[in-house]
Amino acid sequence: MNLPSSVTIKEVGPRDGLQNEKHFIPTEDKIEWINMLSESGLKYIEITSFVNPKWIPQLADAIQVAKSIHRENDITYAALVPNERGLQGALEANVDEVAVFMSASESHNLKNINKSIVATFPVLKPVIQEAIVAGKTVRGYVSTVFGCPYEGEVSTDAVLSVSEQLFALGIQELSLGDTIGVANPRQVEKALTEILKHFPQEKIAMHFHDTRGTALANTLVALNLGITKFDSSLGGLGGCPYAPGASGNLATDDLHYMLENMGVETGINRDQLINAALFIEKKLGKLLPSHTMQIERSQNCH
Numbered sequence: 001m002n003l004p005s006s007v008t009i010k011e012v013g014p015r016d017g018l019q020n021e022k023h024f025i026p027t028e029d030k031i032e033w034i035n036m037l038s039e040s041g042l043k044y045i046e047i048t049s050f051v052n053p054k055w056i057p058q059l060a061d062a063i064q065v066a067k068s069i070h071r072e073n074d075i076t077y078a079a080l081v082p083n084e085r086g087l088q089g090a091l092e093a094n095v096d097e098v099a100v101f102m103s104a105s106e107s108h109n110l111k112n113i114n115k116s117i118v119a120t121f122p123v124l125k126p127v128i129q130e131a132i133v134a135g136k137t138v139r140g141y142v143s144t145v146f147g148c149p150y151e152g153e154v155s156t157d158a159v160l161s162v163s164e165q166l167f168a169l170g171i172q173e174l175s176l177g178d179t180i181g182v183a184n185p186r187q188v189e190k191a192l193t194e195i196l197k198h199f200p201q202e203k204i205a206m207h208f209h210d211t212r213g214t215a216l217a218n219t220l221v222a223l224n225l226g227i228t229k230f231d232s233s234l235g236g237l238g239g240c241p242y243a244p245g246a247s248g249n250l251a252t253d254d255l256h257y258m259l260e261n262m263g264v265e266t267g268i269n270r271d272q273l274i275n276a277a278l279f280i281e282k283k284l285g286k287l288l289p290s291h292t293m294q295i296e297r298s299q300n301c302h
């Protein structure tokens, strides 16, 4: 295996993890959780979304959360931004990184952001430009890279087309999303090998959901192809409300276990990570689905 010496884990729990949760988590609990994540050694945290609160009520407190968390200088605090209205909020709250998002498949793009793919670029163009002028870095997400809940298979050409246009608009990093967790390792190898002919590996991050238990296997394939940035959510929380059946993200704690035990450094302290997971598990009032958390619970029983 061709493994890197270190990997950046990008924690998306406060955004992707919480966005689908029906029961509103009080703002002060979100803030406390993010502060705990900051203390764990994570260097990147996606803290919220500046989207329409009618669509994602859980994150209606984006401004308060982003303004109130304790910031560490060496951590990037990012937020999802769909349009100029969202950018205003993100700039007012002074996030470090703006993450724009769209899909490689028409139907998911439409369900998720209420626009066709072609109509999305003119909306994102000023967002990306203005964010850069304001001194922010900009990340672009492409969803449904390995399959769409409405259309099934998605071609790598469709992924490349959307990704090329996002890079042309100025994004500095591309996160490739397996939104509904359908990808398998062979598919990841094939698609990523093609994608890496077009973009440098250091500009690519992988965003796996673990709906069918393939996220760690897919991660290993991507690692082997030179990818060193992975999005994950603590405890395996998560899912896209506009992708039926999309369950949790790859769990940060499981990813951390696999990487550290293979000798790939993450810089994250396991105990602090688990403490943060136990904290949000209690606030959610339900068990987190990651393997690591199941072991934690069974060990605590003895």
Ligand code: HMG
Pocket (backbone or CB within 6 Å): 016, 019, 049, 050, 051, 052, 053, 055, 056, 080, 082, 083, 085, 086, 087, 101, 112, 113, 114, 141, 142, 143, 144, 176, 177, 178, 179, 180, 207, 209, 239, 240, 241, 242
């Ligand atoms: P729209 O309804 O088409 O927007 O929404 P509009 O521009 O026509 O405006 C309609 C209303 O929304 C207006 O309010 C606007 O002010 C308001 P009204 O006059 O009706 O009271 N509005 C906003 N309010 C607050 N913040 C804003 C904002 N923009 C408009 N930024 C929009 C378009 C994209 C905003 C909407 O479709 C939306 O919010 N969608 C949310 C989608 C979302 O958050 N999905 C989940 C995240 S993506 C994901 O999970 C995938 C990912 O994890 C990767 C992967 O797994 O693949 C990233």
Ligand code: MG
Pocket (backbone or CB within 6 Å): 016, 177, 179, 207, 209, 239, 240, 249
């Ligand atoms: Mg996601």
